[in-house]
Structures are given as C-alpha cells and as structure tokens.
Amino acid sequence: MKSVDLFCGAGGFTEGLRQAGYNAILANDFDEMACKTFSYNHPEVPIVCRDIARLSVQEVLEKTGLRKGELNLVVGGPPCQGFSLAGRRMIDDPRNRMFLEFVRIVEGLHPHAFVFENVSGIQTMQKGEVVKAIVAAFEDIGYNCEYRVLNSADYGVPQKRPRFILIGSRSNEKIGFPSPTHGAVTGQARLFGDSLQPYVTSWEALSDLPIIEQGQGDEELSHSGDYFNQYQSARRGNRVPGKIFNHRATSHSEKIIERYAAIPEGGDNSQVPEHLRTKKVNVYKIHSEMPARTVTCNHRTDLLHPKIPRGTTVREAARLQSFDDDYRFFGNLTRKAKWVTQDDQVGNAVPPLLARAIGLHLKNKMGW
Template identity: 65%
Template sequence: MPKIVDLFAGAGGMTEGFEQAGYQSALAIEYDEMAAKTFSFNHPQTPVFIKDIRTIQEESVREALKYSPIDVLCGGPPCQGFSLAGKRLTDDPRNQLFLEFVRMVNLINPRFFVFENVSGITSMSGGAILEAILQEFRTSGYECFFKVLNAADYGVPQARPRFFLIGTRDGEKYNFPDPSHAPTSVNDLFLSNMPRHLNVWDALSDLPYIEQGEGSEEMKNSTQAHNAYQLERRGNRSAGTLFNHRATGHSEAIVNRYSAIPEGGNNSQVPIHMRTKKINVFKLHREKPSRTVTCNHRTDLLHPVIPRGTTVREAARLQSFDDDYKFFGNLTRKAKWVTQDDQVGNAVPPLLARAIAKSLLTI
C-alpha cells in the first residue's frame, strides 16, 4: 500500500482523499491543536506532530516513519507575502514555511510531492514567485508539473480553483487527471458525454431542515438520499450520524436582510434602507455549483432557501467531506485555535485530492 505524509495537514482533506484512493497515511504535521484534533479523530491510525514544523528535528521524522520509504509528500504551506532577491527566494521569514516544505522534501525524498495553493500564485510578482518555487524543487532533483484545477470538474459541488504542483523524480512524467464532470453548457464532444457539474441542491437537499439558531453538533439524518453524491457522503464510519449541523442565530434585522437577497445574489441587491457596508454576503443558487467555501461561510455564504448562513456540515458537504467527518473547535474566533469554519474553508476538497491521488497511482 503506497504511503503519504501530509504537511500543514489542517483538518485532513488531502489525507482523506488519498486514503479513499487506497493510500496509507504515515504521518501528519499540523501546528493548530483543534485542527490536529479533527485530523486525529478522523484518521486515528495516523501519528500527528502537533507543533511548528520549523521546530521538528529530522531524526524525529525518520523515527516516526520507521525509516521506511514514502511515496507521496503533500501539503499547502501559506504563501502570502513571498520575498524575492533577484530571481531567488530569500531567507525572509515570509518564505520560511514554504522552505520548510522543501526541507521535508529533501529529508523524506518521496517519489512524488503534491504542493497545493491558491490559484493566484501563478501571477504573483508577474510569475517570478512561481519560477522561484519551481527552481527550489528542481534543485532538489524533481521535475515539476503544475496546473490550476477547478474542484467542480472532479465531482465537488463547488467552483473552487486551486493550484497544484506535482513533483516527480527519476525522469517520471505526470499527467493531471482528466475531468470527471463538465459544465452544464458545453460544446466539446469529449465533455458532452460526462456528468454535469453538481450543484448546491445536489449536495444539500437531503440534510435536516433547520432554521437559524437550530441544530446540534451531533444528530441522526433519517431522510432519504436523493442522488449518488448524497448517498456517498453518508459515510461509513457511523452510518446515519451527522456532525456539526448547527446554525448560527441571527437577529430579526439580519434575517430580514438575508430574506431580501435574491437566490444567487448578494447583499448589494437588498433595498437601500436594509443594506450595510458589507457587500460580500452571497446567497447560494440551488441550480449552480457553490461559490468557493471560505472561512467565513456562516456569515458570507447563505443557504439558498433558509435565511441564514450555512452550517459547518453544509459547508463540509459542499467541500465533499462525508457527514461523519467530525470537526472540533469553536464556531467563533474567541479562542486561541482555529474555528470549525476555518478548518472546513481551508481544506482541500477530498474528492479533488482523491482524483490527484488516483492519477499518481497510474505512473
């Protein structure tokens, strides 16, 4: 069974997708305690280093891996504010987490690495940042292949563009996975025979109907699944269990404002006397893939039918997590650790990770 190591693992979306494809998770590294708790609950067989990656000694990693070879090292280090000197990355603190990823690549020497990040990384500093990143990996002996993928093309009910860079060694070539789903309107004959992009209602229509302020951290879902996607999301860890389906309570004024936003619209479309300065509040459209799920989905991404923000479970459904994938932590940013919203919004959609994982198995 091929093995993976997940750096900056967060709640475990990348690992979840790789495990679904038949990989064994050998190690995860995650600094945040609540994200690590989520990861460990859902991947109990995986050892997790809950510490700053910069403090982890190389011998500790070798011992945790039992000195065995690793097939894939994956992760998405934060890459905001990169600093360049000429055409090279400097030792600026803003580059440190990425350079830690490179350090782990050099230490573990995996057959492949998967580097995931925001789609905008391709245009940072006019492309100079990406070229510097590629040079770092090439210096480590890897050939690089990169592409921006849309999660909706791989069965995720969300239009979420993400950058993937795959590194191979020993001269191996890599081809990104072909899409499994296509947009609703396509003229391409190759795409016309594919299933269409899943929409919001494909993902959410079977979840228990709860108003603002209702729901709980654990409940049973006794409704019927309406499609294959919903049936697959029911999971197999504890059939019928639904975690994190708790809706934020809103004031009457907020409920009225949310009700006035048209489906598929935003806060700028409500009557003037109801508007606030905040306009990045979007109501999902049932017949379209979701917008990108963010870390503020409970206030910025509204349910298409009920005048409230999306629950953590609804956001997780849009990210393609199974219903029994449990998230730990607070719903508000009053604690030291990241919230459930952060964990879901920052995650790699498991089905997108699964597509990448399966494509690596073909090499």
C-alpha cells in the first residue's frame, strides 16, 4: 500500500498510515521547519519542500516510479479559509488556490482513493455551499465522495478533536468510515457486551511524563521507563528508545500562575476571582478524567495542564494528539521566526491514531 501526503506538515497522517502498514513514497509541504520535522521522523520518505503550485504531476510520478493510476492513496488537508464560489462551483480565485492544487495532483496521479481532511466548521461555510463545491470538484475528476465529521476521541486519541473527513474512491461501492473503537462506556454497556473501550482520558495520557514546573524542562529528556497504562506504553516509540523530546514549559509571571491555579479542571478563565480575570476567556484547564479539548496552535497559553498551573508543553500536546514520545518536533516556540513553530506543527497535525483508523478502514474496504 503506497501513499502520498500533500500539505504534510509534521507528518501526523503519514505516521498513522505507517502504523497501519502503508508505505509513504512522497510528501510535500512548503514550510522548512515542518519539512525538517517530517524528514527526521520519516527519513525513508522523500519530501519536496516547496509550494505545491510548483510541484508537477510528472515530477511526482518520476520521483515515485509510478504510472498514473497505480498509487493507492493520496492524503492531505489544504487550507480552505475564504473560499470563493460561483454558484456551487469552484472558480479560479487566489483564495481557492491550495485546494485546486490538491485537486490537480489527485487528478494527475489518479489514485485508487484519496482522503481530504479539514476543520469541522467547513460544513457550515457559506451555508453548506463550500462542501457541495468541494464534492463537485472531486466528482468532476471521476471520484465518488463521502464525508463525515469524525471525533478523534472515538479512535483512542485522548482529545475531543472533530475533523471533517472526505473520502473519495474510484470504486462504485460505498467506502464508509471506520467504526469507533472508544466511547463513553457505562457499566450497563459493559454488562451487555459493548465492544467499545472507554475513552482515553487526558491524565491517562499525561501522568507518566516527567513533572516539570513553569519555565522548566528541555528539548531532550530521558524517560524513567515507567508507564501506568496501555496508552502510555504504546507511546514509547522505537526511533530513540528512552528519550522524550520537546518537553519544555513556558515561564509565567506570578500573577498568571495565580490565575491559572484558580481555574478549576474543565473550567476556563471566566471562573477565576474577579481580580484575576482578563478580557481573554478562551483559556481552558484540561479535565484529568476526560479527553482533552482540541489542541490548538496556542496550546501553551490556552490549554492548561490539569495539575500544574502552567500551559501544556509541546510534548504534552503531542501526547494528547497521540504522537509517540520519540517523535521530535523542530523549530522555535515563538512566532518571531519565519517558519511555523513547534506549537503550530502539533496543533495543525492529524492525530496519528485517527489516521491509522482511516488507513486500516480503507485497507479493508479497498481490498489492499
């Protein structure tokens, strides 16, 4: 099973597909730090680090040694803000460029299937007309399309992260979507033989990581080797055994620490005493007994550790995204640099366990 990852970012989709048995044969992104992260973690996968508009189908075929129609799968999540439509059709507008480049590559490679992923809010853009236009664009190049919003927590990710997933195939049969493996399992459900495993909670994901206070940590630490559950054991990885990367906490002022300490688990900045409040409300403290909220690109200031009054580290965010401990992220922690930050790479990534579930489902349905 061979795959190509467009707009690959840090490589979350490729990582999940790797775990599902796929062989990534090419990736593309324009950001140098994202490409560095991808290449470090997937050294066997060639990556073209440039604007997709300057990536030709012929170059992809030459680099992969494939002919049109031989590839199994193309995946990608082009940015889709501000679509410009004419009725229900895409038009040649700069705001549509990234999406149309994705369509161009899919048409040229003509894979057996593709996966287009995006934010769940894409369904309501322009009262649903954007999704209709997206589907029409793929149908025009010969694909049958199905789409659904999948919750990452349903597939073992310790995070309630909804993602819009559109699957297109050359098959006339319905492909469908992977069945959930996790859920809110009650005692009654277990009594009647429910096959779902309980959601992985944020504390089940984080509790074995080295305890560091604000301003502490490092880009490379040694792990104790202890783990307390199956999820933690599975996240050890085998690239660099015993190592944890990117576990460095932001320094906070005493007033910010006091404010963070006052926020209850599962609560936000509006619940602190009035003298500690700011105009910013979207600061959330993770509830340790539930999957986390969506990890964003601002997690070090907006998504707080459930037990320690500080923002989450890149490693903690990566754990909540289901990356292995030895999956290393490169780049700055601030946005003063030209390239995307470590936070951006983690926050924008497809959770590997969600990608793995999609890959295994396609493998089964497509007979690969």
